[in-house]
Amino acid sequence: MKQNLLLLTTEQETKFTTFIEEFSLWNKTHNLISKGDSTDLWERHIYESVLLAQFFPKDAPILDIGSGNGFPGLILPLLGLTPHMCEIISKKASFLKYMLHHLHLPGKVLNEDVFGLKQRYAYFCARGFSALKNLLKVQHELSESRQHEDVQLLNVEEILVNKGHDFSKKIKNSNLLKSSAYGVYLKGPSFKDEIDDAKKVFSFDYLVFSVSEKNHIVVTFNVSPLLF
Numbered sequence: 001m002k003q004n005l006l007l008l009t010t011e012q013e014t015k016f017t018t019f020i021e022e023f024s025l026w027n028k029t030h031n032l033i034s035k036g037d038s039t040d041l042w043e044r045h046i047y048e049s050v051l052l053a054q055f056f057p058k059d060a061p062i063l064d065i066g067s068g069n070g071f072p073g074l075i076l077p078l079l080g081l082t083p084h085m086c087e088i089i090s091k092k093a094s095f096l097k098y099m100l101h102h103l104h105l106p107g108k109v110l111n112e113d114v115f116g117l118k119q120r121y122a123y124f125c126a127r128g129f130s131a132l133k134n135l136l137k138v139q140h141e142l143s144e145s146r147q148h149e150d151v152q153l154l155n156v157e158e159i160l161v162n163k164g165h166d167f168s169k170k171i172k173n174s175n176l177l178k179s180s181a182y183g184v185y186l187k188g189p190s191f192k193d194e195i196d197d198a199k200k201v202f203s204f205d206y207l208v209f210s211v212s213e214k215n216h217i218v219v220t221f222n223v224s225p226l227l228f
């Protein structure tokens, strides 16, 4: 089974299996993902969601922006995280609520326009929601105002070390330790253009983790609007 590649514990594997069964049932009647996509459930939707999840510390107040059918929003609680999932379409939000309830998962569904939210977060994630500049707008507006010392670092250090990077060198001159909020966004091949475009409106620091030619994880922090 593909999920073994993700090195899941037995308990997590059981939860994922139940998730797959339930998701596949709904997919038959509600076409959550296209037919061709269903064989890709593990390889694409779940795997990409797990990639994003690995960045977040336990107990992180995470907002998944535009959760849709639950990627990564519904995968995060399967891995012990407690996200808030924001989804504007009621039908999709109902599905997310049902899945949380039915699978006894932690988390909350916000059936609202993300640009109208009032609650603050320290961690943000998204897959396929919108251009990076729009994600940074949400990240900036909804970032907690608490001191950066209170916000636990992402697992970036561990990830860089695992990838063979000398983290101490990489972090030395960076502002990674000074941010009060982090965004972790899955982006496609146009990620560089999106970064350049976002730079026209925001000042921000970022790290890019290229997973494949198609998939790139952009981690953003220290976001502030450019003053004109």
Ligand SMILES: C[S@@+](CC[C@H](N)C(=O)[O-])C[C@H]1O[C@@H](n2cnc3c(N)ncnc32)[C@H](O)[C@@H]1O
Binding pocket: 065, 066, 067, 068, 069, 070, 071, 072, 086, 087, 088, 089, 092, 112, 113, 114, 115, 126, 127, 128, 129
């Ligand atoms: C392209 S889908 C991606 C869904 C999911 N993250 C995934 O990767 O499968 C984007 C989702 O964002 C939702 N959305 C769009 N604008 C929104 C807004 N302003 N507030 C909250 N959700 C929004 C859409 O309804 C849609 O379900």
